[in-house]
Amino acid sequence: MSAPTKPAATTRRGFLAAPPPRPRLSDEEVRRIYPRRRFGVFMGIFIGYAGFYLIRNNVSLVAPLLMEDTGIDEVGIGLIANAVLFAYGLSKFFMATVSDRSNARFFLPLGLALSAIVNLFVATVPWVSGSIAVFATVMFINGWFQGMGWPASGRTLVHWFSTNERGWKTSIWNTAHNVGAAGLGVAAAAALNWTADDWRAAFWFPSLIALVVAAVAFWLMRDTPESEGLPPIEEYRDDPAKVSIELDGEEKPSMWQFVRTHVLTNRVIVLLAVANVFVYALRYGVLNWITVYLADVRGAEIGDGITGFVTFELAGILGTLACGWISDKIFRGYRSGTGMLFMALVALALLAYWLLPLGAPIWISIVLVAVIGGLIYGPVMLIGLQAIDLSPREVAGTAAGFTGLFGYLLGATLASSGVGLMVRYLGWDVAFGVLTACALGVVAIMAVIGREEKKLMRRAHS
Template identity: 60%
Template sequence: MANTSRGGLGVLSAPPAGTPVPENEIDPLYKRLRRQAFLGIFFGYAGFYLIRNNVSIVSAVLKEYDVLDALGLGIVANAVLFSYGLSKFFMAMLSDRANARYFMPLGLALSAIVNLLIAFVPVLSASVGLFAAMMFLNGWFQGMGWPPSGRVLVHWFSTNERGWMTSIWNCAHNVGGAGVGILAAWALTQFGSSEADWAPAFWAPAIVALFVALFAFLTIRDRPEAVGLPTIEEYRNDPAKVEQSADEEGMPWKETLFKHVLTNRVIVLLALTNVFVYTLRYGVLNWIPVYLTEEIHAADITDGIIGFAIYELAGIVGTLLCGWMSDKVFKGWRSGAGLVFLAGVGVAIGFYWLLPATAPLWLFYVLIAIIGGLIYGPVMLIGLQAIDLSPVNVAGTAAGFTGLFGYLLGASLASTGVGLLVKFYGWNVTFACLMGIVVLALIFMWIVGRDERKMMDAREAKLLAEQDNR
């Protein structure tokens, strides 16, 4: 395996291999440290969601008391989305050469500091431009959460168990998303000086995030070799789908980036697939309240908000099921699970579209739950496939590259694109387009699946050859 300690990042650089641990100590130490590292990235990543975009939580207050108007709220929200999409890729390039134990807590702490500044320095929220600039900075530091998590997952969990573990880890964003709502509501009630005081929704979660950052620093370990343990592939006798060849170990970082990410057929295809998956994810989610209240004539806006919550909660179940299926049913062939889930999304969206407006509201809720549960599987899988189908030294960058396409193109199509379709052509054309996007996603996932299967066959042949040589 390539030496992943290079990087030239000073104190942030990935550590070199440590002194080998005695044979009799490997198993208990391995089990303890990887369980510990997983807890670190789970709660660490949940901590990022405590302070990602708290503007949305207090948007009504900001609008009512003229801190931001509707346009200003949109600009500030998009600043976070845009910067996060960029950072998820560019910071991943650093993360692949950095010590995850330092990189993730540092990003979380910096994001927390930005939120504290917004809360306690009034001038920073005095204009749309300054507020958006601060949230852009916040989004950039937020991009330091996913890449080191992916680095820990790929180094501490091998291919045939990584689907299940990644699906559990992916639920951290649901934990953080729920936690920020509860924490912000409590802080506003306990510390808000008036109904116009929105600052506690920023500083209280930020303080908690700082403690989470400390926990992550204490628990995360960069990779097994750094503490004298064998690689995860050796420990579990489970070769990676893609390994860096010996002649590539000294390859300059830029050449490695171009070869294994920017010009890698399967990674580029995954990135394009992610555009369609994110379009479906947000194309349904963002418009649930509008569709239910305007087209289905739900009683009031709260019925639409309930649908929004159902969609997100169902995503937890779907993510876990998809990760389990990719490991146990499809034996590590992630595309197989992705194809099943995407096909289910298409069927569910079809029923959601064609269900008569006079049908009971609970039927719409059931379909919303099915769509949410199914779409979050491929959302998780594409990041997992990116780290599965690239060498470990660029795994985070590959995942960040797919995320860049998902956030900058997919999310934009889902908000602006769907909005334009609804406004000028109506819901029937909009849903027909979403069904077309499902077909495109299936085609691209199928193409990726063929390449993935070839890699898996090569991996199995190598494993059999090694067993025959023993």
């Protein structure tokens, strides 16, 4: 008598694991469902990503009230605020390696909900604000959860929107951070008004809104078209990806092998990361020093500096949208060409801002600040888009996170501490010379990347 056959072992899947493909729907169902699903997932990542900006770094917004109530000084506020950005830069890469194998529908809302809980903790637990070290540690944790937003959004974009439309769609999605930041201002102002300027209200009220946003994002989002019984986006829109790989189902590479081969040792991705250092140095090198430069060199009032700050950000929305549209419609998916154009214009606008005669009306400086903001935010978006365009979709979020890691840890540091040291010891001319060199450096790097990008585009359509 033969021994009984053991049942086949089943693979246990974690709740975050990406769902397997479902059986393909009929052509009629695909035509009916696909457009609706695409709209839904786009709104999910737009609303969800905006939600992260409601609770990213509320410390800076209420710093004067916080300092008055707790006795924390300017140095302490800086340490607490920087803890968020430092953690975010790290998390944007390391959590992306998890996100690329996870269900985006769970990953993004979970990160947003956890970040909201951390902010509620700050508002309701008194001993958090009693120590700079504890406060900075808690905000570091907040920054880590914040890093779960971009990778999940990038994964969604690369799976639901094909190459020749992704520039425009990504540029629209990227404005979510402006929407979220504006929403924080409105929510915090209302909460402070209700509570007679209790700084804790600027944490707990936006956090409650963020929890609702997380629920809405979960309701709208889906992981991949295949998990819904739909064809891959490249097939649906007859638009092949620039980079694709064939996987052997029996010998599927580990995540580390994917990351090592297609990110860490990928010359194009590494060059994009270096370019992102220069782009972030320019972005924050101008933005963070607008009020100081206009006051020190142009003799402007503080109100003029704040006006310049606001116009820089608002112009960034228009510039981001324009950059995405131009990269799709005029350059036809050739992102490097768009990046070279925008960065060359940034260099010219920066020179005009720097070399403007001292007697010129202050409004000209403010207009030039707006022009720089409108131009620089396009490449900020574009480098993340190129990272997901020029890497296999299996590691798209990780590739984008890798470029963000360099941008935040190195570029933002150069923009704050670096520019400050140059201005103090060498003067504004040296600082502007270095920033202009950064812009031209990005143009040169994009020219090198562009040659490889053209090869990939020709191969994809051959």
